[in-house]
Amino acid sequence: MTILVEVPEPAVDPAGSGVDQRPAARPGVRLARRIVWKVAGAVAVVIAAASVTFFAQLAVPGDRATILLNIQTGQHQHYTAAQLAPVRKEFGFDNPLVAQWLRYIGGVFHGDLGTSYTQHRPVTQVVGGQLGPSLIITVGALVVAWILAIGITLLTVKRRPVVSALGSLWETFTACLPQYWVGIILLVIFSVDLHWFPVIGGTSVKGTVLPIVTMAIPLAGFLGQVTRDEFEKVLDQPFVTTARTRGQSDTGVRLRHALRHAVLPAITLSGWALGALLSGAVIVENIFGRPGIGQVLVTAVSTRDVPTVSGVVLAVAIVYVIANLLVDLAYALVDPRLGGPA
Amino acid sequence: MTTSTAIEPGPETLDARPALLTVENLRVSFGDAEVVKGISFTARPGGCLAIVGETGSGKSVTARTLVGLTGRGSHVSADRIDLAGVDLRRASGREWRSIRGREVGFVLQDALVSLDQLRRVGDEVAEPLRLHGWGNRRSRAERVVELLDAVGVPEPEVKARQRPYELSGGLRQRALIASAIALDPKLVVADEPTTALDVTVQAQVLDLLAASKERGTSIILISHDLSVVARLADQVAVMRAGEIVEFGSAHQVLHDPKHAYTQALLDAIPSEHTRGTRLAPPADGVSDVPRVRKIDRDRPVLRARNLVKVFQGPDKIDRTVVNDVSFDLFAGETLGIVGESGSGKTTTARIALALTEATSGDVLLHEKPWSSISAAARRTVRKQIGVIYQDPLSSFDPRWPVGRILADSLRTGSRPPSSKTEAQERAVRLLEQVGLTREHLTTAPLRLSGGQRQRVAIARALAPEPGIIVCDEPVSALDVSVQAQVLDLLTDLQDELGVSYLFISHDLGVIHHMSDRILVMKDGRLVEQGDAEAVFAAPAHPYTQRLLTALPRLAQA
Numbered sequence: 001m002t003i004l005v006e007v008p009e010p011a012v013d014p015a016g017s018g019v020d021q022r023p024a025a026r027p028g029v030r031l032a033r034r035i036v037w038k039v040a041g042a043v044a045v046v047i048a049a050a051s052v053t054f055f056a057q058l059a060v061p062g063d064r065a066t067i068l069l070n071i072q073t074g075q076h077q078h079y080t081a082a083q084l085a086p087v088r089k090e091f092g093f094d095n096p097l098v099a100q101w102l103r104y105i106g107g108v109f110h111g112d113l114g115t116s117y118t119q120h121r122p123v124t125q126v127v128g129g130q131l132g133p134s135l136i137i138t139v140g141a142l143v144v145a146w147i148l149a150i151g152i153t154l155l156t157v158k159r160r161p162v163v164s165a166l167g168s169l170w171e172t173f174t175a176c177l178p179q180y181w182v183g184i185i186l187l188v189i190f191s192v193d194l195h196w197f198p199v200i201g202g203t204s205v206k207g208t209v210l211p212i213v214t215m216a217i218p219l220a221g222f223l224g225q226v227t228r229d230e231f232e233k234v235l236d237q238p239f240v241t242t243a244r245t246r247g248q249s250d251t252g253v254r255l256r257h258a259l260r261h262a263v264l265p266a267i268t269l270s271g272w273a274l275g276a277l278l279s280g281a282v283i284v285e286n287i288f289g290r291p292g293i294g295q296v297l298v299t300a301v302s303t304r305d306v307p308t309v310s311g312v313v314l315a316v317a318i319v320y321v322i323a324n325l326l327v328d329l330a331y332a333l334v335d336p337r338l339g340g341p342a
Numbered sequence: 343m344t345t346s347t348a349i350e351p352g353p354e355t356l357d358a359r360p361a362l363l364t365v366e367n368l369r370v371s372f373g374d375a376e377v378v379k380g381i382s383f384t385a386r387p388g389g390c391l392a393i394v395g396e397t398g399s400g401k402s403v404t405a406r407t408l409v410g411l412t413g414r415g416s417h418v419s420a421d422r423i424d425l426a427g428v429d430l431r432r433a434s435g436r437e438w439r440s441i442r443g444r445e446v447g448f449v450l451q452d453a454l455v456s457l458d459q460l461r462r463v464g465d466e467v468a469e470p471l472r473l474h475g476w477g478n479r480r481s482r483a484e485r486v487v488e489l490l491d492a493v494g495v496p497e498p499e500v501k502a503r504q505r506p507y508e509l510s511g512g513l514r515q516r517a518l519i520a521s522a523i524a525l526d527p528k529l530v531v532a533d534e535p536t537t538a539l540d541v542t543v544q545a546q547v548l549d550l551l552a553a554s555k556e557r558g559t560s561i562i563l564i565s566h567d568l569s570v571v572a573r574l575a576d577q578v579a580v581m582r583a584g585e586i587v588e589f590g591s592a593h594q595v596l597h598d599p600k601h602a603y604t605q606a607l608l609d610a611i612p613s614e615h616t617r618g619t620r621l622a623p624p625a626d627g628v629s630d631v632p633r634v635r636k637i638d639r640d641r642p643v644l645r646a647r648n649l650v651k652v653f654q655g656p657d658k659i660d661r662t663v664v665n666d667v668s669f670d671l672f673a674g675e676t677l678g679i680v681g682e683s684g685s686g687k688t689t690t691a692r693i694a695l696a697l698t699e700a701t702s703g704d705v706l707l708h709e710k711p712w713s714s715i716s717a718a719a720r721r722t723v724r725k726q727i728g729v730i731y732q733d734p735l736s737s738f739d740p741r742w743p744v745g746r747i748l749a750d751s752l753r754t755g756s757r758p759p760s761s762k763t764e765a766q767e768r769a770v771r772l773l774e775q776v777g778l779t780r781e782h783l784t785t786a787p788l789r790l791s792g793g794q795r796q797r798v799a800i801a802r803a804l805a806p807e808p809g810i811i812v813c814d815e816p817v818s819a820l821d822v823s824v825q826a827q828v829l830d831l832l833t834d835l836q837d838e839l840g841v842s843y844l845f846i847s848h849d850l851g852v853i854h855h856m857s858d859r860i861l862v863m864k865d866g867r868l869v870e871q872g873d874a875e876a877v878f879a880a881p882a883h884p885y886t887q888r889l890l891t892a893l894p895r896l897a898q899a
Contacts, residue, residue: 242521246443246448261459334460
């Protein structure tokens with residue numbers, strides 16, 4: 001049942017308007033070029049973050065060697081130059097500033113962030129050992145938040161007015177819940193009363209559930225709000241009507257057409273969300289007695305262990321940069337339009 | 343009130359065939375507002391019924407009701423909606439889904455967004471096949487290529503893998519049609535299928551639908567444009583405010599209309615025949631006075647010399663969008679620039695307004711440098727040249743009432759008002775000049791109709807008392823009857839004030855009606871220029887000839 005119609009060639013230049021057109025780069029090449037630029041940008045951001053943390057160490061009032069000795073001995077006193085000299089030599093404080101900076105930046109790329117004042121271990125060890133547990137709950141929370149947000153949006157957006165309002169209310173309510181409140185409520189209900197989960201979880205699988213849920217609920221509300229707004233707009237678009245006129249069902253329209261458009265803003269926000277979760281993980285780690293980067297940071301700040309503080313800040317910055325790279329990649333996969341909407 | 347009595351199908355030979363679709367006394371309301379008020383019509387195999395009407399006539403709602411997608415909060419009632427013996431009034435959601443795409447194909451107006459931008463064109467075209475269980479993945483992919491080929495998409499294998507935004511408007515519209523006819527439905531409903539398309543592409547799309555009709559498909563064509571309908575329709579129903587006011591064979595309705603509204607619609611279409619006459623009946627009873635033309639061919643008010651504009655795309659490739667364009671605009675004259683999308687006409691207008699800097703070439707305003715002087719120096723002479731855009735709403739501050747918009751513009755003129763009272767008085771005078779009243783001073787632009795907004799835009803352009811007004815597609819977004827009033831207004835103002843227009847439009851009818859001389863642009867170049875009458879009577883360039891052949895005309899019906 002082939003249909004053959006004599007139709008003249010279209011007079012329109014299919015690639016757009018304009019003359020003097022040479023073939024544009026293939027989409028694959030364009031994407032590769034974009035990724036190379038993004039990675040180069042990410043490296044630059046890490047160098048900048050490392051420089052800021054390095055100079056912040058210098059900005060702490062007082063002589064670094066004196067602070068170090070006082071922390072180690074638990075005293076508050078002044079030392080003679082002779083007493084300070086070995087410390088200065090050990091930590092490289094006697095080198096020119098530029099040399100110290102270059103060494104620090106170089107160290108960042110070799111996994112050397114200096115030595116902790118209090119623990120006398122390399123900062124990379126102190127931070128690295130604790131980064132894992134924190135990453136597990138933050139990434140876990142992001143994934144759970146996405147599942148919750150998309151599930152609730154798909155089920156409630158543009159349904160009967162009551163259902164839509166309930167979905168919207170749930171999102172607004174959860175988005176403004178503070179994590180410490182959610183955490184304590186969950187702890188009381190599921191650990192203390194129901195004994196489903198341990199009260200002090202540590203890094204066990206069972207103990208990881210409640211921290212993840214605690215962080216996921218407010219984020220799900222937030223991501224859900226953004227997704228719902230977009231979803232509502234997309235369902236009014238002509239291409240959705242086109243799909244329906246082809247016989248597409250309501251569920252089909254939502255899953256096959258609208259969802260892909262609606263998740264774009266939430267993808268953009270996810271990079272930010274991951275960074276915020278990681279740097280805010282300390283609250284949840286405290287509530288559930290979990291080791292993690294948050295605990296390390298709090299301890300380091302209270303003991304004025306500047307290299308460790310810098311290490312944590314830098315680690316968060318690196319995770320943030322990587323997360324944003326992944327976000328860009330995910331965005332390009334979902335929305336192949338060049339550059340995407342601004 | 344039912345108008346179905348007026349709708350006796352004409353003495354057509356098609357009557358021999360049984361009706362495919364019969365609609366009787368269809369009523370659609372949203373809340374308390376009834377938007378379709380008891381209309382009846384039939385569609386026959388191999389025939390085309392056109393439903394014509396202006397904004398708000400209920401034609402699109404009628405179209406959507408035929409596929410059960412009237413919309414949220416709508417109430418539909420009818421004595422009969424039968425499609426090939428099936429009573430659609432009782433169709434369940436599941437039955438509707440099996441009808442849509444298979445029994446009834448639906449073509450929307452292309453606005454780039456009628457296809458899912460994130461999916462491949464091939465997947466979009468294949469969707470009805472997949473949903474109705476046609477073949478497997480591989481056979482569907484082959485069928486998509488066949489379909490795209492059949493609707494005249496070049497390189498169908500390549501285009502199927504591309505995404506809608508990589509295709510031109512004409513190709514997207516073809517893909518939409520391919521998707522609508524994929525399962526060879528008995529009925530195709532096309533809602534404004536050619537609006538927003540260039541005239542040559544429009545002609546191709548109409549030919550495509552005509553070919554489908556030849557094969558026995560029944561077509562219901564929804565359009566605001568009577569001349570488009572003339573090319574395809576066998577029968578025409580004219581809708582106004584939810585009622586069919588006239589129904590008959592295409593020839594009868596377009597050439598011997600019985601209803602005054604149809605007559606007014608036909609009179610409002612600008613064309614070669616309407617030159618020098620009014621398009622809309624005069625509101626104040628003034629008879630048709632002949633135009634007073636005062637063109638001074640010795641006094642060019644705007645001269646463009648060898649304009650070139652090169653844009654660099656995001657891919658670092660230069661595109662010459664305006665290529666060696668020169669023209670003179672004389673005092674009291676209308677110079678029309680016509681061309682299809684991407685021809686460079688809007689860029690030329692922006693260079694003339696000194697809003698875009700030309701890569702080379704220059705513009706003289708009243709024989710003095712204009713484009714080449716500094717922005718600060720231009721500010722003092724800016725008042726001599728005004729502009730009217732297609733969409734005035736986006737050029738108004740939405741929080742400002744009309745009075746403030748006009749007062750703001752008066753201040754930039756050569757005679758700024760000395761007091762608030764004077765500003766208000768002059769604003770009222772401007773409003774009266776464009777056919778509005780004092781009441782509109784306090785109205786927000788959002789509350790005005792499309793025609794009223796364009797009148798405010800004209801009043802604002804007139805406020806600084808310019809000698810030249812650049813009109814960039816000033817009537818393209820308006821209904822034909824409103825377009826007629828706005829075009830009449832522009833002509834009256836020219837007679838009264840002796841202002842010169844640089845008039846840009848893609849619509850050859852509008853250009854022919856308005857222009858003293860015309861420039862034809864294609865791919866950034868001037869391919870033809872001359873007196874409007876001469877160019878339209880004997881186009882020299884093949885492109886102009888092609889444009890004129892593609893132009894839908896009522897005479898073809």
